[in-house]
Amino acid sequence: MRELLIEPLARVEGEGGITVRIEGNTVKQVDFNILEGTRLVETLVVGKTPEEDVSIACRICAICTLSHRYAALRGLEKALGIQIPAKAHAMRSLMHTGEFLESNSLHVFLLALPDFLGYPSAVAMLDKHADDVVKGLALKKFGNKLMRLTSGRMIHGENPTIGGFGKYPDKQDLLDIQQEAKDLMTAAERAVQLVAGLDIPSYFEKETVFMCCDPGNSEFGIAGDRIAISDGKTVPVEEYRTLTNEVFSPHSAAKHCLYQGKPYTVGAIARMNNLGERLKGKSLRLFEKHWNKRWLKNPVYNNLAQAIELVWALEQVPAIVDSIFDHPEDPALVKPAKTEGEGVGAVEAPRGTLYHHYKIKDGLVAEANLIIPTGQSLEDIEKYMRIAVEELVKQNADDGTIRMQCEIIARAYDPCISCSTHMVNIERV
């Protein structure tokens, strides 16, 4: 018996590992292990006010803190009958776009790229690739700046709250970021060029299903009230349970999700595959240049999809800032219209669709169900790793090659392991 254990899996968020067992030429086991300690977050928010819920739920994850906050706000505000004003809506788009810049650049440059260039970390790449590392850090810094400006802090900022924002940014700060977004475009274009130049092997390719939020109006976007599926269906987010049946797996503190009994993939590659033709400007040109049918079968293209999203995100910033300027008056927080209700909020986190489902009674959270992106992609992560290992065993590959290929596949999904341990309500399927 040949056993490969990768633990902890480095350069991912949270504590995870990979176990591979091979007997002779037969692959017995390929598991993506979720080792993160359990936090039981859905049970912590029960009995809390909606404002308190938002402060707790965002702390599930630091990389996608604002996606959690935004999904929670969307779900809770639906339940409470709150319609936020246009200026608050624009601010939420800005904060969410900032998080995509932060998270995608962190993943592309610091977490994924070192594997392809043969380094243990981005810092170790400095000698030979200083210019690219510096560009990546500049993009990440700008994403963090947007998050700080809109949410009050780089991580877990409390400014986006039920009914709007506690405070709106100064005009000069907004003008500055408008300019900075334009100045950084060459760095994002370089990211696309860099990732597009990497060699992606094809031997583990296989068709799968892709899902993402559909923002409507035939636009590309990262939040919406419908889910677009690559089989052509779109489904209202309220019916998310029909898409994300959760099953328990003993090697994982996170539950795995299946769509009609089959694994599926969420994240940047799903957004590009399902909505890429809706892009505009530079991001559309890059999508048309680089997209091909292998994207439907090979999750490692997620890295390139994230790089194209960096260009898309920078294109959005000036227009979002203009729409904030359309409303000079800072609106007050909108008060709840009711104290009982139910709501599902969905947004795209950088690594895929995130659902927050709440029931409110007497003004307090009575029930919460959260479905996390990495939990949804887990089955596919294992599927692609298994195909790769089976193929490599046939080729008599050594342990190092098998390990590296598994790591590249797992890491391409940009897994967020702290996130993935918070699912409640096992669905018997």
Add this chain to the structure above:
Amino acid sequence: MDSKTTEKKKQNVGLYGFTGCNGDQLVIVHSEDQLLDFFGSANIKSFSLAKSDNDETELDIAVIEGSISNEEQAEHVKHIRKRSKLLVAIGNCACFGGIQAMDVKPSWETRFKRVYAENKLELRKPTPSKPVGEIVKVDFCVPGCPIDADQFFFVFGQLLLGNQPVLPDYPVCAECRWRENECLLLKGIFCVGPLTAAGCGAVCPYHNLPCLGCWGPVAEGNVDSHVQLLKEKGFTVEAIRRRLGMHTGTGISESLKKLLGA
């Protein structure tokens, strides 16, 4: 100075993440202007969020994020303690147990079953979350949810130099006044400021929102008097218990039980 002598002087440092959101390590990774200096200031032997060539060896300073939430983590942190001269807890999860150590009903066992039913996790043996200090000796705590980069680099730099760093021992209300914010308690808004350590710069009150206590409890905070004040303002015992316990983990849970009942 030739590079070999510089190399010799560098201290061995390891950064580790246990149960939490990774936000404290991420604050370090997100300090773009200091990141390269940070990596240059010491031999960063282990930091699996940022690099894959990790070497589990003797350390001068171990930096720990996250609460201890299963038996394997407890063993791991004991092992790190054994091979480290100094152990620094960063962030509220490591310092006070974090949100997952919040005192809520029903019991942890019941809530665990609610989430996982009768299913068993094969690879880890989960336990209720505890601060690192309940498992091993902690030499220094850098609080915050998440930590503040400047505060962390100050502490880290002082420890590298062999100094004992000093962090604010006063409540965030002081910073709130320096920023000339209006006191939200005086307006009848529930604020946890008087019990919360300074360090964030009173960021929430600056945004017209009350302090939720995410910097953790200030040393020698007067819980009794703040509970009394909140009661006088008309807040219910339930609301007081909920809000004061939300971000304080095990920090003031005993005082709250004494004052408000179990």
